Amino acid sequence: MAVDEGLKIELGKQGVLVTTIEELYNWGRKNSVWPMQFGLACCAIEMIATTMARYDLARFGAEVFRPSPRQADLMIISGTVTKKMAPQVVRLYNQMAEPRYVIAMGACAISGGPFKEGYNVLKGIDRYIPVDVHIPGCPPRPEALIQAFMLLQKKIDGQHLTGPDRPRFLDAEAQGEFPVPVQGEHDLEPASNPGVWTVPVVIR
């Protein structure tokens, strides 16, 4: 239940701060998203550039890159996911504690990108794990990654703690562990996780 904005401002003038648990909770979460220190390919270099002095990701409370998935809230898929690497990516995602988010950074993470025709290239990480924000580009500029952060913050801010549209980590029945694909004799098995990904509809 949100507080009426006008009333909030009025009360603020009187020195009274009014908020809801939900707002406070989301405000805290969105300003301390800790990404996992996890680089895959070219985009990882731009991700590092984003954390450096010029673009300064610390402004968004997200400069604390954690090497361990247990301490991380956000996984930035920064580059091409190969079929050899995909099981490890899913396993790392499974090891992250809820609430957890995923940014698919760059064309390769979204769809395989320029390497889509490759026999060892996974055609988009969203075949195995749910993705919250996609950013196009090859590689996306640091500004684009910053925008992805802002979109993610917006998404976190809009999450409700109760009700049918509550996020996965507050839903006891939601799926928490995602099946890890197995490296078969010719390809990954299965080729996608139907619980996460169905072939999108293309309308032309």
Next chain:
Amino acid sequence: MKTVEEIRAAIEAALPGAGVEIVSNPSVSGQHSLRLRPSHAVAVAKFLRDDAELALDFLSNATGVDWPDKEVTEKVKVTRTVRKTVDGVEQDAEETVEEARKRVEPGCLEAVYHLFSVARGHGPVVIRMKTVNRTDQVELPSLTPVWRSAEFQEREIFDLYGIVFSGHPDLRRLLMWEGFKDHPMRRDYVEPDDFEYEPTAHDEVLKRAVAHQAKQEAAGTVAGAAGVGSGVAAGREGKGAGA
């Protein structure tokens, strides 16, 4: 630096019967190569490395090439005996006809090595070896004991082309996972068909996506698959777990 002819002469002088052939390169780069017999390759390689004048101490590049079986159509002149009636008299006459014949040239796998000399600053000298065929006789001697830099590169050739290097200290797949069965850089390799979806309507990939869909439709397992390029929108089934 010596020319390939001079190098071949030097090898033949040091190792008689090595049977080195020159493979000429018609390109302007002028990098002609020497084809070694697998049986003599290690001895020749050692000679190339240790010879004071050549001193090819640095193996820069090692790679595989696939030459698949080729169907060659060639015109052959055939002489046949035909019965002909000449001036009312039946007699045998010889006649030459051109006939198109198809012949399968057996393919092979090839390993190519580029050598340079750090001590003398020259190069490249290109050496190559051929396997007997592409299926069961794919063994070549490993040059890793002579030049260590071949270690990973020969593993890569084994992985992607399937040449088995005898005498390699640690011959495993380099890039693909263990348990993978194919050799993907071969020209007849069939890629896994996972082109279900292609949002950008152009190119080779779209062709493959359409082919994939046709195959699915033929198999009757089209449920949930969206029309690629067709504009047919199938309902999206099942809400994503992450939604």
Next chain:
Amino acid sequence: MSTSGFVAEKDKREGWNRPPVIEPDGEGELLEVSMGPHHPSTHGVFRMDVALDGERVIRLKPVFGYLHRNHEKIAEGISYLGSMPFTDRLDYLCPLTNNWAYALAVEKLTGQAVPERAEYLRVIVGELTRVQNHASSIGFLIQEMGASGTPLMYAFKAREKILDLFEELTGARMMCNYMRFGGCRVDATADWLAVTRKVVEELPGFVDEFERLLRGNEILMARTQGVGILRPELAVNAGVTGPMLRASGVNYDIRKVDGYGVYNRFKFRVPLGDHWDVFDRFMIRLLEMRESIKILEQALKDIPGGPVMDAKAKLRGFRPKPGEAYGRIESPKGELGFYLISDGGPNPYRYRVRPPSLINLTVLEDMALGQNVADVVLIFGSVDIILGEVDR
């Protein structure tokens, strides 16, 4: 022909170039650790299977392929020019030198000439690439030592300035796709050259600062000196190239040996290592940055006018005559070569990248065996690899 001080050793016993066998001391059990493919110090997705006896490394096997993007297979299915943007993504810290190596190999295959101005532009962007690569690689190395942030931030400060130049010239920060067979895609404006001169003027100050920050640091010296020694004979036999080879005291720089492009017009020296350890590799990179700045100053002074594309260069309908060629350059990582076989068609029949990063890793095991596990991270960092090039 160069006069190198290196003389190959003769009459070695069999197996001299194999890694040493380290015996465990017999107490306790061996600990098997899989470092990677997700590990904060592995520059990406690289794995080392390590067996430890206490802290000592007994066995180390690198595992590759986590970024195998099938560059070679894709390149055999598209036109020669179509592969140029893919080369950007090989060693993604140095796209311009990758472009150069590929353009050089194709030019060798077809005998294509390159105008002088384009050669100078190639040298300028190539040496700028080398400066930013060496700065970043030192930054990463120190980062792995535990100094998280600061040195890398200094390195990226200089790198961003150079990337701005690339962006202005080519349109992209990282994936420049700048060179063509027979020249460069666009000409540099007088403004760009003026700005570049200004940036290059400031670079020695940056290198001085960077060196002061790091070189005298006691911890850095204690951790890097005498660690990860690589003997020159093994380095040559194992195909190690680039700063790593020169840190082992072998005078082999392809810019000097081949003199490709216009490199024989510039005065520069080749720094060589004395102790063959991690500290030497670190120092060689610092010194090479200084030499690169010298080349940049000369090239920016002498750059002639004229076109940047050869008038006879063919871009569309490009079909080289059958044949093959191997072209190589001194990339910041080492010898980057391209081997092309043409069958007369529009696509290469065989397209092979000779990746310096992969081949330099051949000796990782030799350098790391018997060292402490904490030093493995440093030794690995001193090789300076980029996974995009290792796995391709």
